[in-house]
Amino acid sequence: MFSILLTLHSLFRWLVLISLLMAVFRAYQGWLGNKPFSKPDNSLRIATVTIAHIQLILGISLYCLSPVIRYFLNYFKKAVHERATRFFGMEHVTMMVIAIVLITIGAVKTKKQAASQQKFKTMAIWFTIALVVILTSIPWPFSPFTRRPFFRWF
Template sequence: MDSGFLPFFHSLLRYAVLLTLLYAFAVNLRGVLQQRPILTGERAVTILAMVLCHVQLGVGGILYAMDYQMIDKMADPYRRFWKFEHIGMMVLAIALITVGRMLSKRATDERTKQMRIVVFYGIGLLLILVAVPWPFRDEFRSLGWL
């Protein structure tokens, strides 16, 4: 599971997910602070961010299913992270992002739409940043940036 196209794609896709989420969050935060309506292109970025999150979750789900060995996963912190903490936080983050997008669609005024995106995408982005196996964390130093 550690080598091949799918893990590489999953790792590479994280940067597209993080960049689009950060941009969608920033654009909507700016809209809330400046009290201006969101533009069509900016709205498309929020949709793109959600779609990329779902693609990333699908690829991660395939990788999760490929590693079916569940023996002694809780004893080793490295394995526990991959099998439980990483996937759990990612599913929660993407669920929050999806709920935020759906709630913003149902809002009637622009400020409420943007505020819902800011709150839900912000919490989702924070969870994703915590759950990513960054190379500067001791457990994941050997993984590298990709």
């Protein structure tokens, strides 16, 4: 079960990134180009939030089953000084939850705006901040914090 969740979580991050990048691009395009907020824009907003929440559920499930997290929780005083263990035990999960909260708040605030420009501006700002948080918190193969491959397979 753990390896399945790990693989799904690893693959799903690409859906999160793709949908978030598309939403951010479209938000800036609409905001700066003074375009109307259309049904496809709203669908992209909803899809981005939905994908992010699915990734959150996968991540929380993975967190509950992970041997790294089990070690982190059982040997906290020692594990907190181990870079990779601390990253997954505290930093990654905290930053990703913050990113999902930012995406959710941005999506709700966007929905509540009346004018198209305000919708695009709100979505652009909140989703961009979330994207930066996510990009800095993913364990990229080149990350100075901890490294994981671009794709995890079964």
